[in-house]
Amino acid sequence: MERENMVKSVSRALDIITLVSMKKGGLGVTEIANQIDINKSSVYRILSTLVQYGYVEQDSETGRYKLGYKFLEISSKLLESIDLRAEARPFLQVLENETNEVIHLVVYDQGEVVYIEKLEGNEILRMHSKVGKRAPMHCTSVGKAILAHLPTSVVLDILERKGMPVHTDKTITDKETFQKELIKVKQKGFALDLEENEYGIACIAAPIFDHSGKVIAAVSISGPTMRMTEDRLNQLQSTIVHTGQKISARLGWDRGSGPMSH
16 A cells, blocks of 8 residues: 555656646646645645755745756756767777777766776677676776876765775775876876776776866776787777777867866
8 A cells, every 4th residue: 555655646746747847937736736636735745845856946936836956957967978878889889899899988976987888899708897887986997087087185085985995906995006096097098907896807998078178987998808918908098098089079078178188
């Protein structure tokens, strides 16, 4: 019974959101109650909850309810991720064709990276990554590529909140050593993960910037250490850096003004 009620209140809340969204000036409690045949106290309770979460807001002058800014926030996140995937896809495919290795596209979100695209390459490689999965920043090449372009205070906050857990015996777990590593990453324009996240796997990554020059994502090439030798990683440096720059340019980033110009 409780489950049924819960679903009913969710569907009622969604009905109310739909109604409110259709009227530019917003709607009052009575109007909503009349249109969806729920008593006024229930409508008011649902509206109060939606207001609390930012999905609906009340006009202080008219008392009417209208859509809240939370929807803008959600839709802009969705648009960003969809645009990024669509714009990056052709460049990721070129990388996959050229290298035959696993190609990742990740976005930065709340102190972690989230895989939003993975191209498998032609070689067989067992990796933990999959689209939608989150990964730590301190031991991944994509994470380092992003952290290198964030303010030091933000980096330290992430390390404080998330810690620097050991994934392999090559994971960097000392903050000072890690910060020195990030300085090098920023200077070079790319980051490496030499078995720091998973044994037997090495990765190279470059940051991706949006139109405002803010780092929002990263692209990487991953392969087994037997193929990803020092020589091969050296050869892949300019490839990955240029791929990051091309994707950034598609997002409106101007190389002359962005932090990637070096």
